[in-house]
Amino acid sequence: MADTIPLGRTDRFLLKLESADTPAHTASLSTFKLPAGAHPGFIRDLVQELSEQAVTAPPFNYVLAQKGDTAWTVLPPEDIDLDYHVRHSALPWPGGERELGSLISRLHARPLDFNRPLWELNVIEGLENGRFATYLKMHHALADGAAVIGILTDSLSTNSDEPPKAPWARSFATTLREERESIQPPEQPAAQSLLQALGKVATSVRTRPASGFVGPFVAPKSVFNTKITGARRYATQQIELQRLKAIGAREKVSVNDAFLAILSSALRRYLQEIDELPDRPLVAAVPAATLRETQDGLGNSVTVIYASLATNLEDPVERMHVISESMRQGKQFISELNQQQIAILNGLVLLPAAFLNTIGGGTPSRPIVNVTISNVQGPRHTLWFGQAECEALYPCSMIVQAQALNITARGYRDHINLGIVGARDSLPSIQRLAVYTLEALEEIEQRLGL
Amino acid sequence: MADTIPLGRTDRFLLKLESADTPAHTASLSTFKLPAGAHPGFIRDLVQELSEQAVTAPPFNYVLAQKGDTAWTVLPPEDIDLDYHVRHSALPWPGGERELGSLISRLHARPLDFNRPLWELNVIEGLENGRFATYLKMHHALADGAAVIGILTDSLSTNSDEPPKAPWARSFATTLREERESIQPPEQPAAQSLLQALGKVATSVRTRPASGFVGPFVAPKSVFNTKITGARRYATQQIELQRLKAIGAREKVSVNDAFLAILSSALRRYLQEIDELPDRPLVAAVPAATLRETQDGLGNSVTVIYASLATNLEDPVERMHVISESMRQGKQFISELNQQQIAILNGLVLLPAAFLNTIGGGTPSRPIVNVTISNVQGPRHTLWFGQAECEALYPCSMIVQAQALNITARGYRDHINLGIVGARDSLPSIQRLAVYTLEALEEIEQRLGL
Structure with missing residues (x-):
């Protein structure tokens, strides 16, 4: 058998x-x-x-x-x-x-x-x-x-x-x-307990101070939160890790904050050019590994942090600091949740897709999040495929209904490699995002005199 | 609007x-x-x-x-x-x-x-x-x-x-x-009249003399009449028209008869090698344009002729004559049918696919036909795509459930161009069919001293 x-x-x-x-x-x-x-x-x-x-x-x-x-x-x-x-x-x-x-x-x-x-x-x-x-x-x-x-x-x-x-x-x-198991979809059979737990999360979100903190359900409507069809667009970009480190060191923010800041610039310019920039700041779901207590002791756990991309602000340095503060508060918020609440917060990212694909109906009037941006460390040493030297490793992620854009990055040697996946019919010319990312890096370096 | x-x-x-x-x-x-x-x-x-x-x-x-x-x-x-x-x-x-x-x-x-x-x-x-x-x-x-x-x-x-x-x-x-309109699928709403007409065709088939004539429903079970999955295999071949003409002239058969004969050799060898050659001869559906009376007078009409490929016979020349006689009787049979009967005969080719795709169920225990082989004349003069000379035009046809193989040929200048489409999982190495076709041509030329 x-x-x-x-x-x-x-x-x-x-x-x-x-x-x-x-x-x-x-x-x-x-x-x-x-x-x-x-x-x-x-x-x-x-x-x-x-x-x-x-x-x-x-x-x-x-x-x-x-x-x-x-x-x-x-x-x-x-x-x-x-x-x-x-x-x-x-x-x-x-x-x-x-x-x-x-x-x-x-x-x-x-x-x-x-x-x-x-x-x-x-x-x-x-x-x-x-x-x-x-x-x-x-x-x-x-x-x-x-x-x-x-x-x-x-x-x-x-x-x-x-x-x-x-x-x-x-x-x-x-x-x-x-x-993957840590980012679980909402469990359909237990809708009642799901709603209860959702309520807890919503209450926690509402009772947070307004200063920079964002949670799910506060994202503005955007061109990224539409019905999608099967065709895709794909673009890649490489960023020298050292340049992000220099920005982070100068401004006392993390490499990932600097990374999110230049993506924010790129997204802002892209949306401005197609006349689709929302008044309120875009919200990104940022999967992040955090050290936390688990049932078995201390362990690595993946959570989703909801971060403001501060796309309402023009100045890239000011924007980076708002993003950094939003990330800090997001991490702080998560550290106060129990495992069940975290699981639900993580699963929210897939909620619109779950409804659209398995239950049906139109796109939600209120996006839970605008875009997923993920940045995972990778090998620092050179890898070989037989005698062929590996130059770059790019992710190529899945996009789902009501989330037409995914930006995932992976470290390799001294670079961060970006893979940008978009729905072809919703998002014209997403290759521009790749170009704008590097231009945004240069812009912020110039502002900081680096 | x-x-x-x-x-x-x-x-x-x-x-x-x-x-x-x-x-x-x-x-x-x-x-x-x-x-x-x-x-x-x-x-x-x-x-x-x-x-x-x-x-x-x-x-x-x-x-x-x-x-x-x-x-x-x-x-x-x-x-x-x-x-x-x-x-x-x-x-x-x-x-x-x-x-x-x-x-x-x-x-x-x-x-x-x-x-x-x-x-x-x-x-x-x-x-x-x-x-x-x-x-x-x-x-x-x-x-x-x-x-x-x-x-x-x-x-x-x-x-x-x-x-x-x-x-x-x-x-x-x-x-x-x-x-396309002449090869109509069976009309589902009028199942009653379809069955009546089918009965007429079946009676006509049964009352024909046994000498070489084949109709639908007499095809043996074969590896071609299986459930298929989505992956395909594709192979092409070119045959000089003049060589088929020489064979036809020598043996007093048509170019198309000679064409069917070498395909029969190729199919026979292919099936022998995978140990799947049926005892009874394979039956091919051969779409053919025929001149016939229409409501508006004389016109061109496409019909499907059911022809024996005589794959039970070893000698290629003998096989060609049986195929030729089968084609002759098939044409004769069709000339005696009325328009409705012809439409039904044509539609039979799609019947198993209709049942499998739209109604469901397993593959029919009795194939209506084993393989479709089509050969259409094409332009004799050279065609250009800008300054690029067209060398060959190959068809690439559809295959359907219970019909895992389609061989379609198209004339261009002094060649016949074959496009062979097969279901990948049902039919291994169908490229061999392309190779065997040319070898079969050489074999029959040698037998005839051409």
């Missing part, structure tokens, strides 16, 4: 989110340098080499009997059509950021095939300056965005002497569930 | 066939020679040039409000996101038939976005020997396979001096509906 693995509540919910308009997968885009003197068939040989490594590592061998299933079946390697999952692609000339973004947008829009294990790896040749890329896509019910990058980095090596190793053939180090 | 166009019965039926496992679009793949001295940005400029030609020609500007809609809305050009529909793709090195087939398989498996007009054009660079390709995909409810090729050839020019013209910007010459 085949091995089966029951689906958790979050996984079942993520399968319910799956639709043609909201395919519920996340991905990781990585770029690599071709080794010196690589022959034209280098990528073809690499794809071949990967296709010969049998699928032995979970969850690459998990399959659903049907979409509504409540358990994964574990497939033996010979039942997995690896030539289907491992795909060789190419960029048209000149193979720049524009061509790469365009291909990733299309790949990210395409739903996974539910007749098979829910993942695909594209190996993409033709990047300018002697480079190639990989795009690893997995269903969110198998692994969250952080886990996809974790799986990928685990399969890379810290030295260039090892042969390239397929993520599905490796020994299993990454925890797939830890972060 | 927006213009609307009601959907015909066939179009509504084709929308019902749409599912993740059976996306109901057809396509045309064309290959072109790059003009001498084309610079590396030639394709990029071509895509740009096409993207600047507004969508004015129906049905490129038709959209459904929702999938179950019964009318198209006609969109003004400014409401169509042409950068979405026109896509620039590339083949990995070395850009051979294998890489092209692999990309087309993936493109053909991907459903169209029902939020937009149901078509996409991919312009594909990187074919070996200084060539590029286009892949035009349209939903079957907008245009059938023959119409897609017709639309494409209409947009090409007979001389190389004209600038490249987008199919959606041209004056409208091709009839989109003529052929």
Whole structure:
């Protein structure tokens, strides 16, 4: 009899989110340098080499009997059509950021095939300056965005002497569930207790001092909180960590506060240009790992902090300080909540999507949050894929109904790598956000004389 | 108020066939020679040039409000996101038939976005020997396979001096509906009269002499008549028309008979190799235009001829004569039917798909037909896409539940171009069919001393 693995509540919910308009997968885009003197068939040989490594590592061998299933079946390697999952692609000339973004947008829009294990790896040749890329896509019910990058980095090596190793053939180090389980969707059967707990959170929010603190439900209406369709736009950007550190040190704010400040500038300019900047400040959901007491003692826990992006203010330095204070108060607020309240606060991010995808109805008149902005640390040392040096690791997150934009960043070596995912029909030219982010960094450096 | 166009019965039926496992679009793949001295940005400029030609020609500007809609809305050009529909793709090195087939398989498996007009054009660079390709995909409810090729050839020019013209910007010459309307699905509301008419056809079939004549419902069970999933395999082949003519002239059979004979050899060998050759001969549905009396006088009409492929016989020449006789009797049989009976005979090809997709249930225990093989004449003169010479036009047809294989051929200049579409999970390595077709041609030439 085949091995089966029951689906958790979050996984079942993520399968319910799956639709043609909201395919519920996340991905990781990585770029690599071709080794010196690589022959034209280098990528073809690499794809071949990967296709010969049998699928032995979970969850690459998990399959659903049907979409509504409540358990994964574990497939033996010979039942997995690896030539289907491992795909060789190419960029048209000149193979720049524009061509790469365009291909990733299309790949990210395409739903996974539910007749098979829910993942695909594209190996993409033709990047300018002697480079190639990989795009690893997995269903969110198998692994969250952080886990996809974790799986990928685990399969890379810290030295260039090892042969390239397929993520599905490796020994299993990454925890797939830890972060995801902490961001749980609202539990539908227990609507009563959900409402009670929501009430507690709402009361806590109302009784906070007004100075800079924001909670859920105070976000203004925005172009980001609309119904979305299936097509995507994708853009990337790299930011030198040292430049954010210099700003933080000068102004006594964290690197993440500086990061949020330049994104705030970019979002503000983008919204101004399409004449959609709300009067009230945008609110971002910022997932953050915090040290806190758990049942088992002290542990790492992921919470969502609701932060004002202060987009009502013009001055970027003033804005950064308001953001920083808002983050501080958000952390303070969370430290006073019990585990149940935190779980509910975290789950609120998915509430509109839950209603729109599984219950139906229009977009909520009151956004719970405007945009999700996530920034996770990553490996500081150089990683290798065989003899190919990894240049960058970009996240490529899921967006859901009523949340048309997701900005996720991941550290690698001395850079922060941004992956910006937007709904094509709601958000024109989101590539501009990537450009404006760097311009905002320069602007704030100039203001501070750095 | 927006213009609307009601959907015909066939179009509504084709929308019902749409599912993740059976996306109901057809396509045309064309290959072109790059003009001498084309610079590396030639394709990029071509895509740009096409993207600047507004969508004015129906049905490129038709959209459904929702999938179950019964009318198209006609969109003004400014409401169509042409950068979405026109896509620039590339083949990995070395850009051979294998890489092209692999990309087309993936493109053909991907459903169209029902939020937009149901078509996409991919312009594909990187074919070996200084060539590029286009892949035009349209939903079957907008245009059938023959119409897609017709639309494409209409947009090409007979001389190389004209600038490249987008199919959606041209004056409208091709009839989109003529052929399709003649192959109508069984009408569901009038089940009673359908059954009566079916009875008539069945009686006609039973009362025919047994010598070579086959009708529907006599096909053996085969690996082609299974449930299919969404992934596809695609292969192409070119056959010199002159070689088929020589065989036909020598043996007093038609070019199409010779064509069916070599496909029969290829199918026979393929099935033998996977140990799936039925004892009884395979039956092919062969759409054919015939001259016949219509209500308005004599006219062109498309019918489906049911032909034995004589795959029970080993000798290719003997097999060709049985096929030829079966085709002759099939034509004779159809000439004796009235219009209603012909419509029903034609519609039978879609009956299992209709039941499986719209009514549900398993695959029929008795296949109505094993495989569809279509061969349509095409332009004899050279066509140009701007300064790029068109080398070949391949069809890329739809497959449906219980019909996992479709072989469609189109004439262009002095060649017949085959497009073979199969369900990936049902049919391994269908590229072999393309190879075996040419080997079968050589075999029969040797037998005849040609």
